[in-house]
Amino acid sequence: MSQTAVRRFVGWLPTAVDVRVRVLAVASLVGQIVLIVTGGAVRLSSSGLGCPTWPRCTASSLTTTPEMGYHGVIEFGNRLLTFALSAVAVAMLVAVWNLRKERKDLFWLSVALLASIPAQAVIGGISVLTELNPWVVALHFLVSMALVVFATLLVNRAYGRSGRFMSRSLPALPSSMRPVTAATAGAVALAVLLGVVVTGAGPHAGDANAPRNGLDWDFVAHLHAVPAYLVTFGALFAVVIVLARRVGGPFRPAVLGLLGLTVLQAAIGITQYYTGIPALLVGLHMLVGALLMAEATNAADLARWSPRA
Numbered sequence: 151m152s153q154t155a156v157r158r159f160v161g162w163l164p165t166a167v168d169v170r171v172r173v174l175a176v177a178s179l180v181g182q183i184v185l186i187v188t189g190g191a192v193r194l195s196s197s198g199l200g201c202p203t204w205p206r207c208t209a210s211s212l213t214t215t216p217e218m219g220y221h222g223v224i225e226f227g228n229r230l231l232t233f234a235l236s237a238v239a240v241a242m243l244v245a246v247w248n249l250r251k252e253r254k255d256l257f258w259l260s261v262a263l264l265a266s267i268p269a270q271a272v273i274g275g276i277s278v279l280t281e282l283n284p285w286v287v288a289l290h291f292l293v294s295m296a297l298v299v300f301a302t303l304l305v306n307r308a309y310g311r312s313g314r315f316m317s318r319s320l321p322a323l324p325s326s327m328r329p330v331t332a333a334t335a336g337a338v339a340l341a342v343l344l345g346v347v348v349t350g351a352g353p354h355a356g357d358a359n360a361p362r363n364g365l366d367w368d369f370v371a372h373l374h375a376v377p378a379y380l381v382t383f384g385a386l387f388a389v390v391i392v393l394a395r396r397v398g399g400p401f402r403p404a405v406l407g408l409l410g411l412t413v414l415q416a417a418i419g420i421t422q423y424y425t426g427i428p429a430l431l432v433g434l435h436m437l438v439g440a441l442l443m444a445e446a447t448n449a450a451d452l453a454r455w456s457p458r459a
Contacts, residue, residue: 163248167308167315171249171256174242175308178263179301181235183440186294188228190436194429198282198356200225204275232271239264242304255313259304266297282360284350291349295342295443302447311400312455320452321399322459324391331453334384334408335446337377342439344374354432371423378416381446385409388449401456404449411442 164171192198200214200221201207207214207226214222243260250257270293277286303312310317348370350363388405391397415438422431 164245165248167249167253167256167310171242171245172305172308174238174245175301175305177238178242179298179305179444181231181238182263182294182297182301183437183444185228185231185235186291186298186440187433187437188231189291189294190433192225192228193287193356194354194433195221195224196355196357197221197224198287198360199278201229201278204278205271229274232267236264236267239267253307253315255307255315256304259300259307262300263297263304266293266300269293270297282356284355284361284363287356288346288350291346292343295339295440298440298443299447302444303451306448306451312451316455320456321397321401323397323401323453323456324395325458327388327391327456328453328458330384330388330391331405331446331450334381334388335450337380337384338443338446340377341374341381342443344370344377345439348374352427354427354429375419378412378419381442382409382412382416385412395459401449401452404445404452408442408445408449411438411445414438415442 192200197220200218200223203209206212207222207229208218214226239260243257243264246253246256246260270290273286273290273293277283277290280286306312307315312320347363347365348367351365351367351370352362355362385405385408389409392402392405415435418431418435418438422428422435425431
């Protein structure tokens with residue numbers, strides 16, 4: 151590519167946050183949530199070793215082969231999603247390149263999301279090479295949840311909902327709201343952390359011969375429920391305060407969504423516990439968990455940047 155073409159391309163890139171930046175930010179968040187769901191499909195369909203080696207799918211092929219059946223297709227399909235996320239992450243970083251000095255918040259969040267992709271690929275590879283060691287699989291999932299947090303912050307910054315470059319003032323909130331939403335987001339993170347421990351002790355290992363962590367499933371399942379109760383309490387408290395003070399703006403739907411997702415997640419968790427942990431409900435639990443992490447991050451982020459009443 152000639153220097154003239156490079157200059158034209160750089161000149162075409164956004165010099166202010168526009169629709170291209172915002173669409174790519176949303177695509178980053180959606181992509182991270184989809185990756186969690188497809189990763190769950192790999193494990194819940196016992197396709198974790200559908201591609202039994204890494205980085206190749208087999209010792210002699212980069213891609214799945216007909217002999218590997220649908221397990222190979224599912225596992226390889228999840229690997230292919232990494233390339234789609236890579237494309238979005240690269241496009242996001244390129245889109246904010248001209249803004250890298252004045253909008254360091256967008257730039258460094260974009261760098262973090264792009265840098266995570268090879269790291270996740272390596273962790274995923276290690277999980278395959280260790281025949282789905284439950285602790286490595288847990289790390290793989292936890293990193294994905296952390297990336298949901300980063301992507302949510304990226305969306306908020308791109309839309310001017312929070313941060314130093316907010317497009318409009320947020321409504322004033324009671325001084326208690328900031329620690330409540332922060333603690334609620336922390337409780338969600340703790341529930342996720344304990345949730346992967348429950349998964350490592352449960353029946354959905356990703357392969358019939360995959361090792362388990364050796365912990366008592368029933369005990370860690372009840373332990374996992376404790377931070378879930380704290381999330382419910384925090385979300386309910388936030389909603390009561392918001393409705394009582396008639397708080398408007400983006401914070402009201404944020405806490406209402408947080409409470410709604412919390413109740414839905416609790417209902418799914420209780421149902422799957424008493425119905426033998428069906429794979430479909432476990433997959434739904436993972437999806438709602440990712441949405442809940444995003445909403446808890448959103449509420450805490452908005453509360454952080456709102457003025458105190």
